[in-house]
Amino acid sequence: MVKRRRKQVSSKKESTPATRTERNNDALSDDLDKNADHIRSVYAEASDLIFRRFYIAGKQKAVLFYLDGLVDIQELDDSVLSPLMEEFTAEYSDVKELLEKKISVSGVKEFTNIQDCLKKISSGFPVILLEGRKSGIALNLTKFEKRAIDEPPAEAVIRGPREGFVETLGINRTMLRRKIKSPKLKMKEMEIGKYSVTPVILAYMDGIAEEGLIKEAENRLKRIDIDGVLDSGIIEELVEDNPYSPFPQILTTERPDVATSHLLEGRFVVLVDGSPFVLIAPVTIYSFLQASEDYYNRFIISTLIRWLRYIFLLISLLLPSIYVAVITFHAEMVPTSLMIGMAASREAIPFPALIEALLMEITFEALREAGLRLPKQVGSAVSIVGALVIGEAAVMAGIVSAPMVIVVALTGIASFTIPRYSGAAAIRMLRFPMILLAGTLGLLGIMLGLITIIIHLATIRSFGVPYLSPMAPMMGSETKDVLVRAPWWKLNTRPHLTGKYNKYRQAPGQKPGPKHGGD
Incomplete structure (x- = not known):
C-alpha cells in the first residue's frame, strides 16, 4: 500500500514540468498573482531573477521581473519605475496609452501570452505585468559587457x-x-x-x-x-x-x-x-584564395600575389607526394648530381620515404596545433623553435633526411599563403592521402588523386552554385576576378550566381586618364 502511494506521488511530480510547459503557451490571465506565481515557478532556483512588486500612481498593482546583470538598472529606475510610481491623476484606458504618456523608453513591446513573457525575460528585457490586464510590457533596457571593436x-x-x-x-x-x-x-x-x-x-x-x-x-x-x-x-x-x-x-x-x-x-x-x-x-573555391587586401592595392600587384597563391596552393598539396614518388619510383627523373646528393643524405635513414614523409608531416601539424593552443606569448616561439630543434635533431640522429626537412618546411610555408583558414585546412587534410598514393603508385597515384579531387570539386555546389564556376562551367565575362584581379574600372558586372540577377554594378567607361578637349 505504501509502495503504491509512493508511485502515485512520484508520477505526479514527473508530470509537473510537462504541465508547466503547456501553461507557458497559455494567454496571460487578468489575475496578477496567478501570472507572477507561474513565472516565479518556471524560474525556480534561478537566483538572478529579480521580482519587484509596486503600485502605479499608488493605486494599480504591478510586478516587475528581470534578470540581474542583463538590465540597465539606472535607466530602469529613472525612466520607468520613478514615473510610474509617482502620484498622477490621469486615467488610462489601456496599457498602450500608459506607455505613450508615462514611460520614456523607446523600445517597448506589448505581449499577451506567457511564452512571450518568458522569452523576453530570458533575453534580458525587464517585464511589467499589471493587475486586471491580460497583457504585459517588455522594455528594451538590456545592458551587458561587450568586447571592443578591434582588428581581426x-x-x-x-x-x-x-x-x-x-x-x-x-x-x-x-x-x-x-x-x-x-x-x-x-x-x-x-x-x-x-x-x-x-x-x-x-x-x-x-x-x-x-x-x-x-x-x-x-x-x-x-x-x-x-x-x-x-x-x-x-x-x-x-x-x-x-x-x-x-x-x-x-x-x-x-x-x-x-x-x-x-x-x-x-x-x-x-x-x-x-x-x-x-x-x-x-x-566558389576561388573565394578562399582571395583576400580583402587584393581590392585595396593596385591591380597589377594584386594579380601577381594571386598567382603566387595559386602556385603555393599546388606546392602545399603536391610537393611532399612528388618527393616521395620520385625517391621511391622515379629516380631517373632527377639529375644525376642531385640524385647522388639525395641518396647520400638518405643512406643512413632506416625508414622508406613514405614513412619519413608521414612522420615529418604529422610532427609539423602537431607543432602547428600546439602553437595555436598555447598562450600567444609562447605559442609562436614553441612552433618555430620546436620545428628548428626537432628538425635539426632528427637529421643529426639519422631519423629523417635533410631534403625531407626542406620539403616539409616549404610545404608548411606554402600552406600559410592561403588567406582562409578553412580552405587551408582542406588542403592540409588532402595532403596525407596524396602522400599515401605517391608512396604506393608513384606519379600514377598522384594523377589519380588529382583527377579524383577535380571530379569532386566539379560535382559539389554551394547553395546551387557550381563550386568551380566561372571556370567550370566557363563564363568568360566573369573570369576578370579569378586568375587575375582586373582594375576596378573594368569590373562592371556582378558574378552570375543563380537565376535572375542585377548584372551591372557600375557605369562603363570609367577608365582614368588625362582629360581631352582642352578642359
Missing part, C-alpha cells in the same frame, strides 16, 4: 579597414548598416535553438540577390531544430550542400568590408548572436 587577428591587412565583427549581434548589424546606407539592405531576424533561443539575422540586398536564393537560405535556417547555437560554425554545418566534402562551401569572415562586398555581389550574409564570424554564401 586572423584577417589582418596592411591596407584596408581595421575593424572586425564582435560577439554582439546589434553591433554587427550596425557595422553593416554603416557600410551600406540604403534601405535595399534587408535583414530578416529569426531565433534558432530550443534552449539558447539565439537571434540570427539573414542579410541580403533587395534587387541584387536572387529571390529564390534568399528563399532557399531562409528555409534551410528555419528547418534547424537543435537545443542551442553557440557559434556560427554550428549553423554552417547544418545548412551546407555537401556535408561530407573536405572543402568548405560557406565562407566565414570577421571583416565587415568583406561581408559588404559579397552583399553587393548578390550573396547573402548570416549573422549569429554570440559569434564574431559571419557566414557568406554562395561561394
Whole structure:
C-alpha cells in the first residue's frame, strides 16, 4: 500500500514540468498573482531573477521581473519605475496609452501570452505585468559587457579597414548598416535553438540577390531544430550542400568590408548572436584564395600575389607526394648530381620515404596545433623553435633526411599563403592521402588523386552554385576576378550566381586618364 502511494506521488511530480510547459503557451490571465506565481515557478532556483512588486500612481498593482546583470538598472529606475510610481491623476484606458504618456523608453513591446513573457525575460528585457490586464510590457533596457571593436587577428591587412565583427549581434548589424546606407539592405531576424533561443539575422540586398536564393537560405535556417547555437560554425554545418566534402562551401569572415562586398555581389550574409564570424554564401573555391587586401592595392600587384597563391596552393598539396614518388619510383627523373646528393643524405635513414614523409608531416601539424593552443606569448616561439630543434635533431640522429626537412618546411610555408583558414585546412587534410598514393603508385597515384579531387570539386555546389564556376562551367565575362584581379574600372558586372540577377554594378567607361578637349 505504501509502495503504491509512493508511485502515485512520484508520477505526479514527473508530470509537473510537462504541465508547466503547456501553461507557458497559455494567454496571460487578468489575475496578477496567478501570472507572477507561474513565472516565479518556471524560474525556480534561478537566483538572478529579480521580482519587484509596486503600485502605479499608488493605486494599480504591478510586478516587475528581470534578470540581474542583463538590465540597465539606472535607466530602469529613472525612466520607468520613478514615473510610474509617482502620484498622477490621469486615467488610462489601456496599457498602450500608459506607455505613450508615462514611460520614456523607446523600445517597448506589448505581449499577451506567457511564452512571450518568458522569452523576453530570458533575453534580458525587464517585464511589467499589471493587475486586471491580460497583457504585459517588455522594455528594451538590456545592458551587458561587450568586447571592443578591434582588428581581426586572423584577417589582418596592411591596407584596408581595421575593424572586425564582435560577439554582439546589434553591433554587427550596425557595422553593416554603416557600410551600406540604403534601405535595399534587408535583414530578416529569426531565433534558432530550443534552449539558447539565439537571434540570427539573414542579410541580403533587395534587387541584387536572387529571390529564390534568399528563399532557399531562409528555409534551410528555419528547418534547424537543435537545443542551442553557440557559434556560427554550428549553423554552417547544418545548412551546407555537401556535408561530407573536405572543402568548405560557406565562407566565414570577421571583416565587415568583406561581408559588404559579397552583399553587393548578390550573396547573402548570416549573422549569429554570440559569434564574431559571419557566414557568406554562395561561394566558389576561388573565394578562399582571395583576400580583402587584393581590392585595396593596385591591380597589377594584386594579380601577381594571386598567382603566387595559386602556385603555393599546388606546392602545399603536391610537393611532399612528388618527393616521395620520385625517391621511391622515379629516380631517373632527377639529375644525376642531385640524385647522388639525395641518396647520400638518405643512406643512413632506416625508414622508406613514405614513412619519413608521414612522420615529418604529422610532427609539423602537431607543432602547428600546439602553437595555436598555447598562450600567444609562447605559442609562436614553441612552433618555430620546436620545428628548428626537432628538425635539426632528427637529421643529426639519422631519423629523417635533410631534403625531407626542406620539403616539409616549404610545404608548411606554402600552406600559410592561403588567406582562409578553412580552405587551408582542406588542403592540409588532402595532403596525407596524396602522400599515401605517391608512396604506393608513384606519379600514377598522384594523377589519380588529382583527377579524383577535380571530379569532386566539379560535382559539389554551394547553395546551387557550381563550386568551380566561372571556370567550370566557363563564363568568360566573369573570369576578370579569378586568375587575375582586373582594375576596378573594368569590373562592371556582378558574378552570375543563380537565376535572375542585377548584372551591372557600375557605369562603363570609367577608365582614368588625362582629360581631352582642352578642359
